Amino acid sequence: MAEIDNYDLRATLRSxxxxxxxxxxxxxxxxxxxxxxxxxxxxxIAEMTMLLRIKDLLAQMADEVALPxxxxxxxxxxxxxxxxxxxxxxxxxxxxxxxxxxxxxxERVLANKLAVELGLDSAHVQELITTIExxxxxxx
Numbered sequence: 001m002a003e004i005d006n007y008d009l010r011a012t013l014r015s016x017x018x019x020x021x022x023x024x025x026x027x028x029x030x031x032x033x034x035x036x037x038x039x040x041x042x043x044x045i046a047e048m049t050m051l052l053r054i055k056d057l058l059a060q061m062a063d064e065v066a067l068p069x070x071x072x073x074x075x076x077x078x079x080x081x082x083x084x085x086x087x088x089x090x091x092x093x094x095x096x097x098x099x100x101x102x103x104x105x106x107e108r109v110l111a112n113k114l115a116v117e118l119g120l121d122s123a124h125v126q127e128l129i130t131t132i133e134x135x136x137x138x139x140x
Contacts, residue, residue, distance in 0.1 A: 004099075004139040006053075012135045013057055016091045016128065017084035025085040026062035029092055030055055032114065036093035039110040050099045054092050078119045086118040087128060094132045101136060 021029070033054055037047045059067045078086055093114055097107040115125045 004050075004135060008135060008138060009053065010057055012131060013054075013061075013088065013091065016131065017061075017088040019082075019084055021058065021062040021085060021088075023062050023064050023067075025081055026058040026064060026067055028081055029058055029085060029089040030067050032089040032118075033092040033096055036096045036107070036110060036114070039097060039107045040104050041106070044100070046099055047096050050096050054096065058092075078117060081118075086120060087124070090114055090118055090120055090125065091128050091132055094129060095136070098132055098136055101140060 033051060037044075037051050055067050059065065081089065090111075094111055097103055097111065103111065111129075115122070120128075
């Protein structure tokens with residue numbers, strides 16, 4: 001599978017949330033994305049690479065030099081994030097899970113759970129999924 005172009009990745013994530021992120025929002029999005037990477041209980045180099053790319057983009061969006069990558073990913077209450085940050089969190093999480101063009105059972109369950117936890121309506125979730133799937137398929 002080909003790698004997603006950095007420009008396309010940045011443009012897609014910015015289309016989900018064009019505004020700036022606070023450092024706390026960026027860290028929360030990263031925690032949610034790391035949770036998604038761990039959903040299938042496997043360490044996959046492609047997922048880890050995508051996670052690091054997302055981490056760098058989130059740091060840029062939050063005007064941070066770097067974001068910590070700890071092993072402690074907490075459940076972040078949706079009320080702590082703006083609507084745009086919640087949408088971006090879902091998109092990033094879905095991207096990490098779908099970067100291999102296949103969602104396993106645990107990943108599907110987590111995607112549904114995240115949509116509910118983040119307070120996203122099903123129509124908008126489907127739009128986000130379509131956006132991310134288009135990005136992933138454009139690289140294949």
